[in-house]
Amino acid sequence: MRLELQGLRLAYPGAGLATISDLDLVAEKGSLTALLGPSGSGKTTVMKLIAGHLSPDAGDIRLGDRSLLGLPPEKRRVAMVFQDPLLFPHLTLAGNVGFGLRLRGLPPARIAADVEAMLARVQLAGLGDRRPHQLSGGQQQRAALARALVLRPDLLLLDEPSVGVDPLSRRSPALTRASATRCAA
Amino acid sequence: MTDRTRILLLLGPALVLVGGMVLSALGLALLRSLHLFPVVAPDLSAYATVLGSPGFLASLALSVWIATVSTALAAALALALALLLRRGFPGRGMVAVLVQLNLTVPHVVGAIGLLYLVSQSGAFARLAHAAGLIARPGEFPALTHDPYAIGIILTYIWKEVPFITLILLAKLQTLGEGHEQVARSLGATRWQAFRHVLLPQLAPALAAASALVFAFAFGAYEIPLILGAHAPEALPVAAWRAFTDVDLTRRPQAFAISVLVAGLGIALLLLYARLTLPQRGRHAG
Amino acid sequence: MRAETWRLLAGVLVALALVLPLVPLAIWSGAHGWRYPDLLPQQWSGKAWTLALSDRGGVVESLGLTLTIAIATTALAALVGVPAGRALGLYDFRGKRLILLLLLAPAILPGIALVLGLHDLFLRLGLVGTTGGVILAHLVPVLPYMTLVMAAVFAGFDTRIEAQARSLGAGPLRTFATVTLPVILPGLLTGALFAFLVSWSQYLLTLAIGGGRVQTLPLVLYSYAAAGRNDVAGAIALIYILPGLAILLFTASRVTGRGFGAVLRP
Ligand SMILES: Nc1ncnc2c1ncn2[C@@H]1O[C@H](COP(=O)(O)OP(=O)(O)OP(=O)(O)O)[C@@H](O)[C@H]1O
Ligand SMILES: [Mg+2]
Numbered sequence: 128m129r130l131e132l133q134g135l136r137l138a139y140p141g142a143g144l145a146t147i148s149d150l151d152l153v154a155e156k157g158s159l160t161a162l163l164g165p166s167g168s169g170k171t172t173v174m175k176l177i178a179g180h181l182s183p184d185a186g187d188i189r190l191g192d193r194s195l196l197g198l199p200p201e202k203r204r205v206a207m208v209f210q211d212p213l214l215f216p217h218l219t220l221a222g223n224v225g226f227g228l229r230l231r232g233l234p235p236a237r238i239a240a241d242v243e244a245m246l247a248r249v250q251l252a253g254l255g256d257r258r259p260h261q262l263s264g265g266q267q268q269r270a271a272l273a274r275a276l277v278l279r280p281d282l283l284l285l286d287e288p289s290v291g292v293d294p295l296s297r298r299s300p301a302l303t304r305a306s307a308t309r310c311a312a
Numbered sequence: 313m314t315d316r317t318r319i320l321l322l323l324g325p326a327l328v329l330v331g332g333m334v335l336s337a338l339g340l341a342l343l344r345s346l347h348l349f350p351v352v353a354p355d356l357s358a359y360a361t362v363l364g365s366p367g368f369l370a371s372l373a374l375s376v377w378i379a380t381v382s383t384a385l386a387a388a389l390a391l392a393l394a395l396l397l398r399r400g401f402p403g404r405g406m407v408a409v410l411v412q413l414n415l416t417v418p419h420v421v422g423a424i425g426l427l428y429l430v431s432q433s434g435a436f437a438r439l440a441h442a443a444g445l446i447a448r449p450g451e452f453p454a455l456t457h458d459p460y461a462i463g464i465i466l467t468y469i470w471k472e473v474p475f476i477t478l479i480l481l482a483k484l485q486t487l488g489e490g491h492e493q494v495a496r497s498l499g500a501t502r503w504q505a506f507r508h509v510l511l512p513q514l515a516p517a518l519a520a521a522s523a524l525v526f527a528f529a530f531g532a533y534e535i536p537l538i539l540g541a542h543a544p545e546a547l548p549v550a551a552w553r554a555f556t557d558v559d560l561t562r563r564p565q566a567f568a569i570s571v572l573v574a575g576l577g578i579a580l581l582l583l584y585a586r587l588t589l590p591q592r593g594r595h596a597g
Numbered sequence: 598m599r600a601e602t603w604r605l606l607a608g609v610l611v612a613l614a615l616v617l618p619l620v621p622l623a624i625w626s627g628a629h630g631w632r633y634p635d636l637l638p639q640q641w642s643g644k645a646w647t648l649a650l651s652d653r654g655g656v657v658e659s660l661g662l663t664l665t666i667a668i669a670t671t672a673l674a675a676l677v678g679v680p681a682g683r684a685l686g687l688y689d690f691r692g693k694r695l696i697l698l699l700l701l702a703p704a705i706l707p708g709i710a711l712v713l714g715l716h717d718l719f720l721r722l723g724l725v726g727t728t729g730g731v732i733l734a735h736l737v738p739v740l741p742y743m744t745l746v747m748a749a750v751f752a753g754f755d756t757r758i759e760a761q762a763r764s765l766g767a768g769p770l771r772t773f774a775t776v777t778l779p780v781i782l783p784g785l786l787t788g789a790l791f792a793f794l795v796s797w798s799q800y801l802l803t804l805a806i807g808g809g810r811v812q813t814l815p816l817v818l819y820s821y822a823a824a825g826r827n828d829v830a831g832a833i834a835l836i837y838i839l840p841g842l843a844i845l846l847f848t849a850s851r852v853t854g855r856g857f858g859a860v861l862r863p
Pocket of ligand 2: 170286
C-alpha cells in the first residue's frame with residue numbers, strides 16, 4: 128500500500144515556527160523508507176501525524192486510496208513503535224504482544240499461537256510470562272516491535288527501532304522480512 | 313557509626329513518640345474493654361453487651377453505609393474529574409486551584425456550610441420556595457438528620473473528591489500519555505485504551521486513596537455530629553456518647569467499640585500497605 | 598470543539614459545587630437575621646463580625662491557640678519526621694515494612710479507634726486538659742504525612758553531595774544547613790503544609806485530650822452553630838479557612854500535584 132504525504136504542516140501550540148512545514152513524501156508498497164534528520168528536527172512528529180496522535184494544520188495523509196485524516200488512530204491500520212518501548216507494566220510480555228489481537232476479539236488459542244510465533248521471531252521465546260521490568264532494554268525494544276508486527280498492519284512506523292537492538296538481532300528475520308510498508312527513522 | 317545504629321538513631325524519636333502512643337492507646341483500649349485495667353475480673357461482658365445491642369448494630373450498619381457510599385461515589389467522581397483536568401479547556405487552571413483550595417477547608421466548615429445549604433430551611437429550600445415548588449420547609453426533602461445520611465455523604469464527597477483527584481493527577485503526571493498512544497496504535501478505541509491500559513495503572517493509587525477515605529468516613533466524629541440523625545447515630549458518635557456517659561459502667565463498652573473499629577482499621581491498613589509499599593527496595597512509599 | 602464545550606461545562610459545574618457550601622456561610626456572617634423563606638437577609642449587619650473579632654467572643658484567642666498548636670505540632674513533626682524519613686528513604690533494613698506500617702497506622706486507622714485509648718493514656722500521664730497534651734496528641738495523626746513525604750524526598754536524594762561538601766571542609770551541621778536542607782526544602786514545605794492542615798482541622802482528638810479546656814476554633818465554631826448563632830458561625834467559619842488558604846496560595850508554586858502525590862505515592 129502506498130503512503131503519500133501532501134503539503135503536511137504542523138506547528139505545536141505555543142511554539143513559534145512550524146515544526147513541520149510543506150512536507151511531501153511518497154513511499155511505495157513493500158518499500159522501506161528512512162527519515163533522517165538531526166535530533167529535534169521532527170521525525171517523531173511526522174510519525175505521530177501519520178499514526179493519528181497529532182492532527183496536521185494543513186495537508187493530507189493518504190494510505191492506499193483513502194485519506195487517513197479524520198480517522199482515529201485505531202482505525203488507520205498503522206502501527207507505531209515508539210522511541211521508548213512503552214510496554215504496559217501491568218501486563219506480561221505475552222499479554223503485551225497479544226494486546227491488539229485481544230481487542231480484535233480473536234479466539235484465545237489463536238492469540239496464544241500467534242504470540243508464541245511472534246516471540247520466537249524476535250528471539251524472546253519462552254519469556255512470555257515475564258513482566259516488562261524483568262526484560263533488558265533490547266528485549267523490551269524487540270517486545271514493542273513484536274507487539275506491533277503481530278497485527279500485520281498496512282504500515283509500520285518504527286521510531287529509532289534499533290536503539291538497544293543488538294547487531295545480531297538486527298539481522299533477524301523479523302526485521303528483514305515483513306510484508307508491510309515500513310517507514311523507519 | 314554503623315548503618316544499624318544510624319538507622320536506630322534516626323527512627324528512634326518517631327518510633328518512641330508515635331509508635332509508643334499508638335501502641336499504648338490500642339493496648340489500653342483493649343485492656344479497658346476487657347475490664348483488665350484497673351484489674352477487676354477480666355471478662356468479655358462489654359463485648360457481649362455491645363454486640364448484643366440493636367443500637368450498636370444499627371450504628372455499625374449506618375457507618376458502613378456512610379463510608380461505602382461516600383467512598384464509591386467520591387472515587388468515581390474523582391476519576392472523572394482527574395481525567396477532565398488532564399485535558400485542556402478554558403478555565404481549567406481555575407478549577408485546578410479550587411480543587412487544591414478545597415483541601416485546606418476543615419471538615420467542620422464543610423459540614424456546617426452544607427447544613428446551611430441543604431437543610432429544610434437552608435438556601436436550597438428557600439430557592440425551592442421562591443420557585444413555588446414548596447410552601448413549607450417540611451415539604452423540602454430531608455437531606456440532613458435523615459435516615460439515609462445524605463447530608464453526611466454529600467459532605468464527604470465534597471471534601472474527598474478533591475483529595476482523591478489530586479492523588480490521581482499526580483499519578484497521571486508520572487504515567488504520561490505514551491501508553492495510551494501505543495494502545496491506540498494497536499487498535500484500541502479511546503474507551504478501550506482507558507479501560508485496558510490507563511485504568512489498570514491507576515487502580516492501585518485509586519484503591520489506596522479510597523482506603524484512606526473509607527477509614528476517614530467510617531471514623532470521623534464531627535460530620536455526623538452536625539448532620540446526623542438522633543437514631544441511629546454513626547458509630548463514632550455512639551462511642552463518644554458511651555464514653556462520656558455519666559453511667560461509668562458504659563465506658564468499657566465504648567472501649568469495646570473502639571477496639572472493634574481498630575480491628576477493621578488494621579485490616580484496611582494491611583490492604584493499604586499491600587497496595588502502596590513495595591515488597592523490597594529502598595523506596596519508602 | 599464540541600468535546601471542549603462539554604469539558605468547559607463540566608468544569609463550571611465542578612467549580613460551582615466546590616464553592617457552593619461556602620456561600621451560605623458568607624451570607625450568614627453578614628446577616629441581621631435571615632428568616633425563612635427570604636432568599637437573602639432583609640437586613641445586613643456587621644455584628645457577627647464585631648462579636649467574632651471582639652474579646653468577648655473568644656474567637657481571636659481561639660484563633661491564636663489553634664495557630665500555636667498547629668505550628669508547634671508541625672515543628673515537632675518536622676523535627677521527628679525528617680530523620681525518620683531519611684532512614685526510611687535511604688536505607689533498606691529488616692523490619693522496615695513493619696516500622697512503616699506502624700508509623701502509617703494513625704493516618705489510616707479510623708479516628709475513633711485511637712482517641713479513647715489516647716485519652717486514657719494522657720489521663721495517666723496527667724496531660725489531659727493541657728495545650729502541651731493536645732500538641733503531643735496531634736503529632737499522632739500528623740506524623741505519618743510528614744514521614745511519608747520525607748521518605749519520598751530522601752528516596753531520591755543523592756547522599757554523595759553531602760560527602761562532597763564534607764570533603765570540601767564543611768562540618769556536619771554546615772553540610773546540613775548549606776547542602777541537605779536546600780535540597781529537601783520543597784519536600785519539607787509540602788510535608789509541613791500537610792502537617793499544619795491535619796492539625797488545624799482536628800476535632801475529636803482536641804475535644805478528648807483538651808478535656809473541654811483547650812478551645813480550638815473548630816470547637817468554638819461548633820458551639821456557636823449548635824447554639825443557633827448561624828451568623829457568628831458563618832464569620833468564624835470564614836476566619837477558620839483563611840490561614841489554610843493563605844498558606845496554600847503562598848506555597849502554591851512549590852506544592853504541585855507531584856507534591857501531593859509524594860504524600861501517598863502508591
Ligand atoms: N508536545 C510538544 N510541544 C511543543 N514542542 C514539541 C513537542 N514535541 C516536540 N516538540 C518540538 O518539536 C521538534 C521536533 O520534535 P520531534 O520529537 O519530532 O524530533 P525528532 O526528530 O524525533 O528528534 P529525536 O531524534 O531527538 O527523537 C523539537 O524541536 C521539539 O522540541
Ligand atoms: Mg524522536
